[in-house]
Amino acid sequence: MNHWLMKSEPDAFSIDDLKRKKQEAWDGVRNYQARNFMRDGMRPGDKVFFYHSNCTTPGIVGIAEVATDAYPDPSQFDPKSKYFDPGSSRDNPRWTLVDVKFVKKLKRTISLDELKSHDALVEMPLLRKGNRLSVMPVDAADWKYILALE
């Protein structure tokens, strides 16, 4: 069982959107490293920190769960989608995704500022300088530590 962190801009798709829809295909990831984590690392049942980025208080706002194995991201084939990738084909899809389902909202946002204030977490990919990955692994120990902050 692996643990993950996935970023979303709440204006585009928030934890409340996931709560309402219960499950969602995590489309639009167009970064190879993030894709590889979803394709090669994620398994149904893995737990995910849902992170709000690009907002007033960036931070972890909830828990989700990987609901499917990886499969091709349909948006890459749709010329009308902003995620359309003319370099990809149905025979050989470039981008994959997983479905993610809602587990719960945290009682409060564990903000990026707060995470940064814990020496125990400085090695987290999320807190490393310049990291822009939208999908990344979380150590089991860090996962427990952060959950205990809630």
Next chain:
DNA sequence: GCCAACGTTGGC
């Protein structure tokens, strides 16, 4: 809105 950091593209 700014800009640092970083990934991708494409000319050579």
Next chain:
DNA sequence: GCCAACGTTGGC
């Protein structure tokens, strides 16, 4: 294979 140009991310 190098690297400049460009686009995107995301905190601030």
